[in-house]
Amino acid sequence: MVSVVSIVKVQSEDVERAVRKSVSLSHSLESVEWEGSMVLIKPNVAIPAQAASGTVTDARVIEAVTRLVSERNPRSVVIGEGSSVGYDFPDRLDSMHCMEVAGVLEVAKRCGVKVIDLNRDEHVQVKVPDAFVMDTFAIAKTAWEADVVLSLPVIKTHVRTGITCGLKNMKGVLPGEEKKRTHRCGLDRGIVDLNRAKRPTITIVDGIIGSQGTNSEEADRVPLNLILAGNDAVAVDSVCATVSGFDAREILHVQLAAEAKLGIADLDLIEVRGERIEAVRRPFIPYLQAAQHLYGGTSIIEKNTCTGCMGELVSTFIYLKRAGFHDKLPDLTVIMGTPEDIPSLNQTPVVVGRCAREYRHLGVFVPGCPPHGIKITDGACEALNIDQKIVHRSIVELHSL
Numbered sequence: 001m002v003s004v005v006s007i008v009k010v011q012s013e014d015v016e017r018a019v020r021k022s023v024s025l026s027h028s029l030e031s032v033e034w035e036g037s038m039v040l041i042k043p044n045v046a047i048p049a050q051a052a053s054g055t056v057t058d059a060r061v062i063e064a065v066t067r068l069v070s071e072r073n074p075r076s077v078v079i080g081e082g083s084s085v086g087y088d089f090p091d092r093l094d095s096m097h098c099m100e101v102a103g104v105l106e107v108a109k110r111c112g113v114k115v116i117d118l119n120r121d122e123h124v125q126v127k128v129p130d131a132f133v134m135d136t137f138a139i140a141k142t143a144w145e146a147d148v149v150l151s152l153p154v155i156k157t158h159v160r161t162g163i164t165c166g167l168k169n170m171k172g173v174l175p176g177e178e179k180k181r182t183h184r185c186g187l188d189r190g191i192v193d194l195n196r197a198k199r200p201t202i203t204i205v206d207g208i209i210g211s212q213g214t215n216s217e218e219a220d221r222v223p224l225n226l227i228l229a230g231n232d233a234v235a236v237d238s239v240c241a242t243v244s245g246f247d248a249r250e251i252l253h254v255q256l257a258a259e260a261k262l263g264i265a266d267l268d269l270i271e272v273r274g275e276r277i278e279a280v281r282r283p284f285i286p287y288l289q290a291a292q293h294l295y296g297g298t299s300i301i302e303k304n305t306c307t308g309c310m311g312e313l314v315s316t317f318i319y320l321k322r323a324g325f326h327d328k329l330p331d332l333t334v335i336m337g338t339p340e341d342i343p344s345l346n347q348t349p350v351v352v353g354r355c356a357r358e359y360r361h362l363g364v365f366v367p368g369c370p371p372h373g374i375k376i377t378d379g380a381c382e383a384l385n386i387d388q389k390i391v392h393r394s395i396v397e398l399h400s401l
């Protein structure tokens with residue numbers, strides 16, 4: 001069996017043309033029963049960021065796909081996203097706010113389709129047979145009942161999973177607690193179990209601008225100017241990993257998904273149509289490699305820390321650096337995850353997250369699973385005797401919230 005993935009260059013900024021060409025080359029639409037179907041378009045808009053930032057799906061891709069799908073006579077078309085933990089508060093910082101910032105609400109208005117916050121949707125309990133680590137999931141009802149799910153990810157590096165693309169984009173159909181549970185249960189296997197429960201019908205990748213390193217600075221944007229598409233999300237992710245310079249055999253969740261027979265990860269069994277991988281390959285800087293310089297000499301005592309706390313901690317380094325306190329980092333000690341032994345310490349450590357709570361008595365404890373990066377930053381300020389107000393001002397400036 002062979003899976004097909006198309007790679008198409010966006011010419012003259014004509015994103016809609018590239019999307020149409022990509023799905024046409026991969027024959028993605030043809031195997032789908034459109035008439036009378038309920039369609040969910042699931043972009044990656046997990047945080048409040050603008051289009052072309054490389055961190056959320058470009059609104060032009062969402063619009064092109066919405067128009068393409070609407071032409072096929074489905075019963076309904078909905079654009080839905082459940083933003084990340086930390087952006088799911090019942091006020092401004094929720095999925096709707098993220099979609100407003102990314103231009104999705106405007107797209108929906110122009111195309112006459114509904115937008116739904118999947119975090120606030122009704123949720124249904126779904127059983128997963130033969131699960132690796134999660135044999136049940138609470139899934140947004142709109143996603144669960146959709147006959148057709150179009151996943152529109154962006155190619156990005158990730159602290160724990162190497163890359164994040166189509167398979168991981170499905171996490172947006174989970175409410176916050178379930179998102180966190182995938183971290184606690186083991187993110188790579190949790191992603192595969194989720195895709196066993198609900199698999200995207202078609203994956204169309206916004207490869208116009210990807211994001212490398214810690215996905216936090218202008219310099220992390222990687223212009224690829226590509227649209228990729230296919231029905232097999234494992235094959236699409238395998239191709240995207242290779243295009244962004246990774247060895248797809250080392251991306252655990254992609255390999256596990258192939259093992260679980262969700263698709264094909266072996267490049268020899270994937271037919272690539274359109275551009276050749278070698279012609280468009282542009283190596284991304286891996287997350288952890290980029291994050292090293294941010295640690296600035298911080299001592300980290302950890303074991304089995306998942307991406308939740310790891311990722312949030314990186315925010316702390318970014319915030320402190322931006323506020324002018326990078327030189328204080330060599331005095332910072334962080335305990336997180338489940339380390340077995342703690343050596344004797346000269347400084348007050350910051351104990352991060354629920355997993356590390358048995359060491360809370362040793363220093364400044366920041367509860368949560370994961371704690372928000374701003375809370376960890378507050379803990380670091382306390383441990384380092386830094387004025388929190390200065391750092392907060394800088395955070396507000398950074399996010400312009």
Ligand code: SF4
Pocket residue numbers: 183184304305306307308309337352353354355356368369370371
């Ligand atoms: S406390 Fe941190 S390391 Fe532990 S499961 Fe939660 S996010 Fe992961």
